[in-house]
């Protein structure tokens with residue numbers, strides 16, 4: 001991948017908008033200390049990978065920074081805003097981070113999220129061996145396949161092989177997939193542990209001994225037999241309750257009949273005929289009528305008597321009945337006698353009518369009483385007939401008592417037996433569940449063991465990464481040493497993979513290897529350059545970023561520049577940064593590198 005232009009806006013130490021052109025394969029940024037070389041390099045890396053530099057990325061006093069790279073295929077821009085979300089623009093159009101990364105990865109041909117583009121100054125700062133090992137792994141191309149990886153796992157059991165076969169991707173893949181597989185193992189391990197715990201819980205829940213001398217089949221047939229007996233017992237208890245129901249009903253009827261009969265016994269009255277009643281009634285009415293007539297006659301007699309009495313009184317007077325002033329001279333004794341006779345007769349008539357009235361009244365009362373008795377007797381006769389009808393009805397509806405059922409099986413006893421047998425049978429079923437769980441645990445534990453072994457083999461410090469690193473290191477240490485010898489005659493580099501990968505260097509060919517940290521500044525810069533070249537070569541990310549070159553003396557820089565030129569095929573572009581000392585500029589000129597003076 002070749003970058004043609006880099007645009008920066010308020011990026012680190014570079015204020016305002018600037019355009020940086022990369023005309024040749026190698027671009028040298030030559031400027032005094034603090035001029036902004038590292039800022040340009042950081043901008044280039046941020047544009048490519050999104051990796052933010054240490055320190056503040058936005059120029060002091062500004063609220064946003066932007067970078068854009070232009071390649072032959074398009075332009076990719078990242079805009080960082082203070083306290084806001086970053087924005088991404090591709091070929092002038094706003095896009096997402098995912099889309100931008102995908103397009104960049106397609107152009108670079110490698111995964112930028114894995115292969116962080118390292119600068120030589122970071123190497124010079126001295127990564128520890130673990131970091132270096134990780135870095136190297138990240139740079140490895142996607143050239144592993146299932147078999148390469150599986151063959152790196154020592155003592156792989158068939159189950160471990162199967163887990164790897166089933167879950168590692170097909171075709172070529174890189175370290176990202178190894179990390180995903182490791183994450184998968186971690187999750188799977190957790191899952192299996194949980195499943196084992198669940199099965200153990202089942203064992204705790206259902207764990208019980210099965211009764212001795214019993215077996216499931218016998219219990220089942222016993223249960224069938226008991227169920228059959230229970231059905232019989234249900235039928236029997238239905239019969240018994242039907243019998244008792246009839247018996248109770250009969251008992252009730254008997255008591256009702258007895259009550260009726262007792263009442264009937266008390267009713268002695270005979271019914272009177274209608275004619276009889278009518279005759280008595282007529283006699284009663286006639287007597288009443290006679291009593292009334294006698295009473296009226298009596299009243300008349302009394303009135304008559306009183307009139308006669310008044311007449312006698314008047315006649316007895318000495319004066320004329322026409323005027324009290326005239327004395328009566330007529331003899332009135334015969335009239336008086338007649339009047340007295342009439343009074344006597346009126347008195348006798350009154351007495352006779354009084355007697356008649358008494359007799360008729362007594363007769364009417366007697367008939368009234370007789371009529372009341374007749375009505376009373378008839379009512380009693382009605383009641384007797386009603387009771388007899390009731391009795392008849394009861395007798396007609398009374399069922400005959402069925403035969404008392406023979407003694408049958410006891411439902412409660414059989415149900416208790418069924419319960420007990422069911423409990424025993426459940427113990428067998430629980431036991432079966434426990435056995436199944438134990439079996440599952442056995443299988444899961446074997447799987448867990450395989451997963452644990454794979455988990456440690458694929459862990460960041462595990463044998464797989466170590467072995468794979470060694471595989472590629474062996475491949476690259478030869479060419480690396482060849483170039484090292486050209487810079488420092490006799491220098492040789494070796495990679496020791498233990499905890500990650502440590503770089504050991506024999507700077508003078510004396511056979512004494514020292515760690516990368518122990519090298520002189522110039523030696524470190526040269527080895528860092530070689531490692532950079534190696535990274536570019538193995539990763540396919542053909543962009544070399546070499547910062548802090550000024551540390552090297554003339555000869556070393558000269559050799560390094562020569563190697564850079566000779567190995568032009570191994571990278572697409574290189575960006576170098578050095579302080580613009582006159583002699584350095586002279587050397588750059590000698591090697592014909594295009595120098596950008598900031």
Ligand SMILES: Nc1ncnc2c1ncn2[C@@H]1O[C@H](COP(=O)(O)OP(=O)(O)OP(=O)(O)O)[C@@H](O)[C@H]1O
Nearest residue numbers: 012013032033034035036037038039056058059060
């Ligand atoms: N966010 C920022 N805002 C303003 N200034 C910054 C910011 N970051 C860095 N600087 C300053 O920008 C200047 C350029 O720094 P840079 O590291 O790019 O210089 P350099 O050319 O690499 O120097 P050297 O040769 O010493 O490595 C420095 O003075 C630095 O302090």
Ligand SMILES: [Mg+2]
Nearest residue numbers: 037038039547
């Ligand atoms: Mg710098």
